[in-house]
Amino acid sequence: MVTKLLGIIFWCFLISFSSYSQEVVISENGLVSKHYTDKVEINFNQKDIDFSFIKAYDASTNAELKTNFDESRFQVYTSKPGQIIKVEYLENNIFQTAYLASKSLSTGTINVYFNHPVDTSVATTGNNAVNLGNTVDTKLIQLIDACQATLDIAIYNSSSPSSSTGIAGAINRAYARGVQIRVIYENSTTSSSPMIPLLNAGIPTLASPVGTSYGIMHNKFVIFDADNADANIPLVWTGSTNWTVAQIDGPDTNNVITIQDQALAQGYKIEFEEMWGSNTMTPNSVNSKFGQFKTNNTPHSYIIGGKTVESYFSPSDGVNAKIISTINSANSDINVATMIMTRSDIANAIITKYNSGITNTNVLVDSQVPTGTQLPNLQTNLALNHAVPYSVTNAIMHHKFVVVDNFNSSSDPQVLLGSHNWTSSAETKNDENTLIVHDSKIANQYYQAFVYLYNLSSGVLKVEEFDNSTSAFALYPNPTSDILHIKNKDEIGLSEVSISVSDLLGKNVYRKEFNQFQNEEIDFSNQQKGIYILEIKSGVFSKKYKLFVQ
Numbered sequence: 001m002v003t004k005l006l007g008i009i010f011w012c013f014l015i016s017f018s019s020y021s022q023e024v025v026i027s028e029n030g031l032v033s034k035h036y037t038d039k040v041e042i043n044f045n046q047k048d049i050d051f052s053f054i055k056a057y058d059a060s061t062n063a064e065l066k067t068n069f070d071e072s073r074f075q076v077y078t079s080k081p082g083q084i085i086k087v088e089y090l091e092n093n094i095f096q097t098a099y100l101a102s103k104s105l106s107t108g109t110i111n112v113y114f115n116h117p118v119d120t121s122v123a124t125t126g127n128n129a130v131n132l133g134n135t136v137d138t139k140l141i142q143l144i145d146a147c148q149a150t151l152d153i154a155i156y157n158s159s160s161p162s163s164s165t166g167i168a169g170a171i172n173r174a175y176a177r178g179v180q181i182r183v184i185y186e187n188s189t190t191s192s193s194p195m196i197p198l199l200n201a202g203i204p205t206l207a208s209p210v211g212t213s214y215g216i217m218h219n220k221f222v223i224f225d226a227d228n229a230d231a232n233i234p235l236v237w238t239g240s241t242n243w244t245v246a247q248i249d250g251p252d253t254n255n256v257i258t259i260q261d262q263a264l265a266q267g268y269k270i271e272f273e274e275m276w277g278s279n280t281m282t283p284n285s286v287n288s289k290f291g292q293f294k295t296n297n298t299p300h301s302y303i304i305g306g307k308t309v310e311s312y313f314s315p316s317d318g319v320n321a322k323i324i325s326t327i328n329s330a331n332s333d334i335n336v337a338t339m340i341m342t343r344s345d346i347a348n349a350i351i352t353k354y355n356s357g358i359t360n361t362n363v364l365v366d367s368q369v370p371t372g373t374q375l376p377n378l379q380t381n382l383a384l385n386h387a388v389p390y391s392v393t394n395a396i397m398h399h400k401f402v403v404v405d406n407f408n409s410s411s412d413p414q415v416l417l418g419s420h421n422w423t424s425s426a427e428t429k430n431d432e433n434t435l436i437v438h439d440s441k442i443a444n445q446y447y448q449a450f451v452y453l454y455n456l457s458s459g460v461l462k463v464e465e466f467d468n469s470t471s472a473f474a475l476y477p478n479p480t481s482d483i484l485h486i487k488n489k490d491e492i493g494l495s496e497v498s499i500s501v502s503d504l505l506g507k508n509v510y511r512k513e514f515n516q517f518q519n520e521e522i523d524f525s526n527q528q529k530g531i532y533i534l535e536i537k538s539g540v541f542s543k544k545y546k547l548f549v550q
Contacts, residue, residue, distance in 0.1 A: 033100060035100070035101070035103045035303065036102065037078075037081035037102060037103045037104075038078055038081070038102075039075055039076060039077045039078055040075075040085060040100050040102050041076075042075075042098075042100075043074075044074065050089075050090035050092075050093065052090065053090050054067075054074060054087070055087070056074075056076040056085055056087045057087075057088075058083060058085070059085060059266075059297070059298075060270060060279065062086075065077060065078065065085065074087075081104055081105045081263075082103070082104035082231060082234075082266060083102045083266070084099060084100075084101055084266045084267055084298070085099065085101070085102065087099075099297060099298055099299045100299055101264075101266070101267065101301070101302050102263065103263075104231060104261050104262045104302075104303075104304070105232075105262070106231045106232055106260055106263075106304075107260050107305065108261055108304040108306065108307070109259075109260040109305065110257065110258070110259050110260075110305065110439070111257070112256070112257050112442060112445045112446065113130050113131075113132045113256045113258075114132065115131070115136050115241070115248060115250060115252075115253065115255075116131060116133075116250065117131055118130075118131050118448040118449045118452050121546055122444075122448055122451050123444060124441065127441050127444055129444075129448040129449055134248065136254070136256060137166065137167055137243070140237065140256075141167060141169075141170040143222075143235065143258070144174055144222075144224075145170055146224075147179050148179070148233065149180065149225050149227070149228060150181075150223075150227060151171070151180070151181045151222065151223070151224060151225075152181075152182050152226070153181070153222050154183075154184040154219040154220075154222075154431075155183070155184075155186075155193070155195075155220055155221075156186045156216065156217060156218045156219060156242055156419070157186065157192050157193065157243060157247070158185065158195035158242070158244070159244050160198050162198065163198040163199070167195065168195050168198040168199055171183075171200075171203070172198075172199060172203075175199075175203050176200075182205075182206075182283075183203060183204070183206070184205070184206045184207075184217060184219075184275055184276065185206075185208070185217070186207075186208050186218070187209070188208075195243065204282060206275070206283040206285075208290055208431070213292065214290055214291045214292075214429060215315075215425050215431070216430050217290060217431045218420075218421075218431060218432050219431055219432060219433050220239060220241055220242055220243075220419050221238040221268060221419075221433055222238075223236055223269055224237070224265070225265075226262070226268070226269045228262075231262045234262040234266075235259065235265065236258065236264050236265050237256065237257075237258050238268075238419070239254065239255045239257050240254045240255050240398050240399050240400055240401075240417070241255065241256050242254075242398075250395070251394060251395035251396075253390075253396070253449075255399055255401065255417065255446070257417065257437075259309065261302060261305075263302050264302050264311060267298045267299055268311075270297060271313050274289050274294055274297065275290055275294075290431055291315060291429050291430065291431060292428065292429060294316040294431070295316055296317050297316075300312060300317070307437065307439045309435060309436070309438070310322070310436035310438075311433070311435055312433070312435075313431075313433050314430055314432035315426075315427055315428050315429060317434075319420050319427060319432065319434045320345070322434065323346055324346060324349045326402060326414065326416045327346070327349045327350055327353060328349060329405075329412060329414070330353055331358075331405055331411040332360060332405050333358065333361070333362075333403075333405060333406055333407050334358060334360070334361045334362070334402065334404055335362050335447055335450045335454075336350065336362070336364065336365075337364045337397065337400075337401055337402075337450050337453060338365060338366075338401070338421070338422050339365070339396065339398050339400060339421055340366065340423050341363075341375070341422040342372040342374060342422065342424065343374070343422050343423060343424060344374060344377070346422050347377050347378055348377075350378065351377070351378065355381075361382055361383075361386060362386050362387075362459060363382065363386065363388070364388055364389075364390055364454050364457060364459060365378075365387070365397075366390050366396055366397040367389035367390055383460075385459060386459065389457065390457045391457065392457075397453060399417075399449070399453075400418060400419065400420055401416060401417040401418075403415045403444075403446050403447045405443075406444055409440050412438055413439070413440040413443040413444070414438045414443055415437050415442055416434065416436045417434070417436075417437070418433050418434035419433055420432040473488055473543070474486070474487040475487075475534070475545055478545075478547055479547075480524055480548070480549060480550070481524070481549070481550055482524060483521050483522070483525075484534075485520075485521055486534075487518075488517055488518050495517075495538070496513075496515065496538055496539065497516075497517035497536065497537065497538045498513045498514075498536075498537045499511070499522075499536050499537075500534070500535050501532050501533070501535075501547070502533050502535075503530065503531075503532055509527060509532065517538070524547075524549045527549055529549050529550055530549060531546060531547070531549075532547040532548075532549060533545070533546060534547050
């Protein structure tokens with residue numbers, strides 16, 4: 001039997017590109033779909049599909065699309081690139097629905113931002129992660145100020161200094177210049193959204209429903225200009241960051257990701273309007289759906305800038321299974337930073353991969369955890385100090401991401417991220433959003449953030465990650481408590497060499513220059529315990545090493 005299409009199980013994609021047809025091919029369990037800007041072709045290769053009834057619609061307007069059926073190939077002609085398509089068909093006399101996205105003409109630009117330091121010593125070439133510090137809200141305000149026509153916001157916690165400044169000021173300015181704005185906010189407590197009363201009274205808003213049937217509306221996403229005719233304008237902003245002082249300025253640690261893609265913006269718009277209850281400026285409380293009442297009605301795969309980006313919403317899309325599938329895909333390393341982990345099935349998946357040989361497994365969980373945390377389970381079953389609590393005073397490690405195969409570019413480096421905490425509430429009741437980005441550069445940027453926080457929490461990285469034995473230089477002992485020896489293993493000394501040592505905040509603690517370099521000793525006995533970065537330069541040669549002072 002053909003497995004239910006596009007959203008019942010985790011996608012396993014085979015992606016290829018043809019320079020002649022400019023098509024994108026996605027294969028899953030016998031069904032092959034080819035994605036163009038003007039059409040999508042679906043090949044039903046199984047005999048248990050009843051082709052007597054099959055239709056396609058625009059997922060937003062429900063307008064029927066032109067189709068053509070030729071043997072086992074079903075062609076849907078889109079009215080525009082980046083269109084979300086709903087396909088209805090019969091399988092064993094049961095109606096099935098599939099959602100697909102036609103190829104977008106957008107740039108596919110993905111940017112990642114953090115509000116805390118990152119460890120660029122583990123960055124791939126030219127791929128340093130961006131620490132915006134306490135200016136994450138400035139970046140958001142810039143995007144709101146540039147918004148042209150439509151702005152859809154779903155935010156859990158929000159605050160602003162006043163109605164004319166901060167994020168509220170930017171939203172009100174956009175409204176004043178004619179931008180159509182819709183806002184959904186969390187309604188569980190009156191203190192969670194103090195920004196909402198600061199918005200212009202003309203801006204329509206919708207509070208999430210409360211009651212035993214509902215969890216929390218935990219999203220933190222913004223959709224900019226989803227319907228703009230210029231495919232290079234629509235943008236999605238999401239991640240873990242709530243709009244409060246502690247979450248943006250710190251001390252809480254967070255991430256934001258922005259993706260410029262019209263199809264993804266349309267997919268997020270469908271999710272927004274399912275909660276909003278209409279596709280107009282007026283919310284419809286009768287039709288609106290939150291939490292367990294939502295349906296699986298968006299595509300789960302987009303080709304963005306040539307990379308696969310998966311998109312899931314909770315609780316309709318079974319995100320817990322996607323987290324486990326991402327962990328199970330690891331071939332070399334797993335690096336987790338999540339505020340909460342109470343799901344034993346996720347913890348057991350991590351432990352199983354570790355026991356299968358993926359010993360480069362590292363987990364960071366916030367210390368302010370509820371009853372039922374899986375951290376003790378992980379600490380018992382992983383190597384010592386490879387599952388650690390983040391315990392910075394009065395600060396929350398608010399991330400919810402896992403980086404897989406950062407060290408294995410021949411595998412499928414990826415990062416799963418979003419608003420979804422690793423709990424049963426997020427899986428069954430809360431409104432959440434999750435992305436899985438299959439891109440080595442984006443995964444590595446999240447890894448840089450992970451390494452900084454993990455080292456800050458005294459986590460121990462696998463020895464191979466900082467092994468210098470294959471370098472032209474020998475550094476020993478590492479870790480050290482006093483004298484570090486640096487030896488040039490080549491018989492001929494290098495000329496015009498500089499050696500510098502900095503802490504993880506970038507403060508220089510040692511620097512020395514040599515006309516000819518063969519050996520050097522550095523005394524760390526008076527330095528604080530922690531992680532340091534040693535850099536050796538000579539002409540165009542540059543090499544960085546991670547040092548552990550204990």
